[in-house]
Amino acid sequence: MNFLSLFVGIPVAMMLGLLVAANLKQIRTVMATGASLLLGLAVTTVIMYLGERTNGNTAEMLFQADMVWFAPLNIHYAVGVDGISVAMLLLSAIIVFTGTFASWRMNMLQKEYFMWFCLLSTGVFGFFISVDLFTMFMFYEVALIPMYLLIGVWGSGRKEYAAMKLTLMLMGGSAFLLVGILGIYFHSAPAGGTYTMNLLEIAGYHIPEAAQRLFFPLTFVGFGVLGALFPFHTWSPDGHASAPTAVSMLHAGVLMKLGGYGCFRVAIYLMPEAAKELSWIFIILTGISVVYGAYSAIVQKDLKYINAYSSVSHCGLVLFAILMLNQTAITGAVLQMLSHGLMTALFFALIGMIYSRTHTRMITEMGGLMRIVPFLGVCYVIAGLASLGLPGLSGFVAEMTVFVGSFEHADVFHRVMTIIAATSIVITAVYILRVVGKLLYGSVVNPVHLTLKDATWDERFAVICLIIAVAGIGLAPLWISDMINGSVLPVIGKLGL
Template identity: 35%
Template sequence: MSPFPFLTTLVLLPAGAALVVAILPSGLGERRRRIAAQVIGLAGALGTLALAATIAVRFNIKDAGYQMVSDHAWARSLGVSWYLGVDGISLFLVLLAALLFPVALVAARTRTNLHSYMAWMLLLEAVCIGSFISLDLILFFVFFEASLVPIYFIITGWGFEKRSAAAMKFFVYTFLGSAFLFVGIVVLALIHQHDTGVLTFSLPVLAHTHMPYYVQVLLFLSFTAAFAVKSPVFPFHTWSPDAYAEAPTGGSVVLAAVMAKMGTYGIIRFDLNLFPKASIDLAPLLLTLGVAGIIYGAIVACTQKDLKRMVAYSSLSHIGFIVLGVFALTSEGMAGGVIQMVNHGLIIAVLFLAIGWIYERTATRDVSRLKGLQKPAPLLAALFTVGMLAAIGLPGLNGFVGEFLILLGTFITHRWWAVVAATGVILAALYMLWAYQQAFHGKPEEEAVKRTKDISWPELLVMAPLVGLVIFLGVYPKPVLDRITPSVERLVQRADRAAGVHQPLLSRKVALPASRLHVQHAAHTPGAAVSGYTGYVGASRLRSFWTASPVGSAGVSSAGVGTGALTSAATGNVQYGWTPYGSSRIRHALPYASLLGIASPFYPGGSADRHLGLVTPLTSHCCVAIAGSDTVR
């Protein structure tokens, strides 16, 4: 119990700022009102960020439970309470939201009606943060639902051409999903009331509800329906490309980076806590949907001409990874899932911001019309590249950390899902690099592209913290993992206990049958070289696959193989240094890989593409290979 109600303030501060901005009198005059809205809005958002940072500093790293809890009755007769708390899983989502909202406020320079835009955004921030820290199911649902209204008005008010239909589809779809969640919450609470006589919606209390197995399964499905729509998980995703593409830049950023996380967060926080047995039994279903999302999102992203839609589909693919990691139900996988939520938020924010700025300058997002953007705007291209490479999962950037842990964790329990999912990484390289080549390389042809100005200092300033974090978390994720891990392990143990199964945790070195990747040669020789070798084995096998497939033929060159092998070695090191979390070796290994990856796009001419084309798929494949090697060892 902290004397100062940090969490309540965290919700009320942006909400209060929203209210102040909303009621700015029109008598001020348009210009002054704009300035006032900007100042108050930014102050509110930055104040929230500072508060979130304070919470992160005060966060007790050793405590796996909920911290800074505040609990007040809200509607007493209904058993609903204002019950907030933060743990390692929600901490970074709160930080992510607190960081991205000011960015979205600054970056999206809407011309009309700025103060209402600010007000809606701040309200959305309050609601998003509230949903991440509420420990009362109804309170969570309240925030979960209330988030629809501000984003609805942001999309319809400042969106692109088909915004009305997109916003409507998004709203109704999500509303339909949460209808099941609502019924599920009430059923759960009433079952608990029937047993104990106490009507409450408190998560820690309801986690001890005893119910028949079939009820647990039904409730799991009803909860998951809402979360799957919100995330979105594969067959429920149809609203997302439209909503992401039609929303204004700031709206897309918060929609994809923060709001989508409500779904995956809900799965971790509620599904696994409340229905551990059902979660374990139905994990294959969700894993399959996750993998289907990874592959489907990647394939569809390959066919997109619109940059923003491409990124929207890539987001579907990445959410698939998060789901995969969570339902691997290993602490590695889940920690990977949680950190990947943060990573994906940062990456997609970078990409959407860059695309937004490109659109502002050229009035198009069509990759074929953007040809040669790199020439007039090299810095913008570089920033986009960092985001893109992180999205691909290049070592040294944050996307890799999450995807690696996820694949590792999944491989332990559900090997074939991990293997199939890893191909998603290859496809990610394909569509991202493809789009990048089309949009940035070559000679500019369109007049608008030629006249494009490179990004300005303020824009760089906005992007800097995001890109900095993308690199920082890729190189040194330990501080984040240290805080996530206790909560995640507790959750996994809880699920294990409930199911009466003993998950093969990596740290326990459970021997599995030899992997088909023939890594057993290397298995008994510890050390970096071994992993590097293993990686190389993977790489060479991949190469043969790569040669056979027509799409990748461009990537086969001696240079490509060399790069691939080098990267493999680097990743091997990384992996070795990682179990258990954060050995010092990581610091030596990763910079090489990152340097390699980041430097490549700056090579002149087209050869850079060829390097890149190989680097990423290889690393991804190595992940699987290495994961295999470790389990064998």
């Protein structure tokens, strides 16, 4: 197999290394080494991909490898990447790397925690490199299962309730998704042909429109549950709020992106006629997610719940842009996945660091932290500015591309829905500035907080890496935008637009 399999192999090797690790120092060494290798591999993949495109390689998927896995059903272990996959691999590697250092001082069952963390990472990376539907679904499930234990054992607050709610709702989405995938499989070949799970082969056929109308909603909802599609989003705030810091980072930063990526790669790409016919229904639902999530964040007082509802809004914007079915909006959706992944990981990392010092997440119980922990305060302001779309940071580039692409539609429905979704920008500014004002400025509410210490070296390292990534996309977005653009074109061609 080719080097893409290393994205799965390295986390598995990390789990084996953790099994034989005898103390905390060895556990940290295994995690730091493995996370660094993954980040280096992701950066190398980006460079190689850009090099291949520069040299004129126009293949839809690069670095493909294929191995028969279960011949009777024509299931293969098939991998390959395009510009969107490469961007998602880079995002995942950054979050795993920074999440490792955000968990550096984990003090309970460290070995077990990091093993489940590695298994979650295995599923995420495997999902993004898969070209076979069965392999993709398998890695999707591998990514979901560890969440129950990571929240239920290492979480806080109503962790058992949140873990069970998340698991049940996501497994319900998986049931829809499985039916959708089987429907696609049994319509993947002309009469007398061999059924296939390969995405590229299925895209070369034409699934009958009657079948598309049946299986498109099932597939879109199946993936959409993980992307916080209204009204299936209710697992998300509780799950975010109860998860430990690094798990919240990986959960909101990467895991929720599996939903948007799957909706685009499977539902839209393989069933374009149904997408054009039924998209208006899901545009309404995602529009509700965008506005509802933002309004809900305003009334929250718990820092994690504020960021969790903000994630519902921002991930709703990803699905909203994908459903606009044009090149600019879909490119914006992928940029939004990258931007939200980085900035929400930054938010959750900072919230975890603040909580570990103050032992509270309620903004009414904090105040004046800027002069007590200035490093964490400044970083929180930067994360807030990225979230509300300040030019020069990733949020502005992503949201501007989404709304410009959405407004390209000349009909009244799409433009009205775009205007409604755009109101979330104002709402986001309100709750971000409100939280920054109450949390960081004013008088100190609790005198005990006057003795708090600022960030440690490992916390600073994790946070600075994320800020560099957020600023990097905001200041130099063209290279990644061009990389994504080229990979959107095959889907646009299938849509006939």
